[in-house]
Amino acid sequence: MDKKIVFEEDITELARFAKAMSHPVRIHILKKLAHMNTCCYSGDLVEELPVGRSTLSQHLKELKNAGLIQGETEAPYIKYCLNRENWEKVRQLSKDLFD
Amino acid sequence: MDKKIVFEEDITELARFAKAMSHPVRIHILKKLAHMNTCCYSGDLVEELPVGRSTLSQHLKELKNAGLIQGETEAPYIKYCLNRENWEKVRQLSKDLFD
DNA sequence: TTCGTATTTCGTAAAATAACGAAACAAAAG
DNA sequence: CTTTTGTTTCGTTATTTTACGAAATACGAA
Structure with missing residues (x-):
């Protein structure tokens, strides 16, 4: 009776980022x-x-x-910047996958 | 009249792999x-x-x-292996994105 | 307060995705 | 040839995604 695995956290997380x-x-x-x-508006x-x-x-x-x-209000604009913490996370997950 | 870009090949390609x-x-x-x-069946x-x-x-x-x-018939099985060439490609695209 | 600007949310429609069981297929074994 | 085994394709259903324009929101400026 081979057990069906539950996905490791890393796998679901990487899939979520990939999506x-x-x-x-x-x-x-x-x-x-x-x-x-940089950030942008x-x-x-x-x-x-083209959208x-x-x-x-x-x-x-x-x-x-x-x-x-992440978005930061800078009225009347909203300034969007990278979420560095999670960016590093996905970078690491990706590194783990490829290396 | 700011021109709408057409996506660079690298961008559409990486999006396709991510998908x-x-x-x-x-x-x-x-x-x-x-x-x-390794390869697998x-x-x-x-x-x-769990599917x-x-x-x-x-x-x-x-x-x-x-x-x-890529799949290779090895009757009655089909042996699935990584497509090394494209794996390297997506690795590189991913590296370009993160580094 | 009213106006104008930047952006998002809503409503909707078309297309893509994920899942399953049933049926089909391919190929070795009997 | 028929059966068995491993795998895929088909048909279907439910859900999610992508896209747009119209309406709503937020907020500084007048």
């Missing part, structure tokens, strides 16, 4: 925040991405829910 | 193949994973479509 990164719009945003080591992004404002907002929400970014 | 890895079952399989540096996997045979088969198909694994 958050499974769309080109979201990869673009993360790449921008990570590489330019929804308004900047909507100019350069509407509400759609972009949904993508930002998803990244936020996954813990990959 | 393929966005489920715990699929992460489990990849992790097993990559870390134990659908029958082995179904014993240890039915047909569902598992779908996940294997998805990994195959994404180019992350």
Whole structure:
């Protein structure tokens, strides 16, 4: 009677992060925040991405829910930055997977 | 008139790979193949994973479509192995993202 | 307070995903 | 040829995702 495993925490967590990164719009945003080591506004992004404002907002929400970014109000804007702590976490999980 | 970008190849490619890895079952399989540096059979996997045979088969198909694994007939089994070439590719894309 | 700007939420529709059991398939064994 | 074994495909259902425009919200400026 071979036991069905329950997934290790690392596995579900990595899957969750991968899901958050499974769309080109979201990869673009993360790449921008990570590489330019900067923050950005929804308004900047909507100019350069091929989606509407509400759609972009949904993508930002998803990244936020996954813990990959965080938004800080800077009225009338909302400044989105990388969530460094979780970014390091997913980096580590990814490293564990590939190395 | 700020131009909407078209996504760079690297971005769509990484998103595609991330999507393929966005489920715990699929992460489990990849992790097993990559870390134990081995191949495996659908029958082995179904014993240890909490999904039915047909569902598992779908996940294997998805990994195959994404180019992350490849199946080789070894009757009456099908032996699934990592697609080393694409594995290296996603490793590199991931490295580019995080480093 | 009213106006204007930046952004999100709501409502909706179309498409994709995940899951299962039943049926089909492929190939070795009898 | 028929059976058995391992696996996949099909048909179906429930859920999630992606997308959009319209309406709502938040808040500083006038």
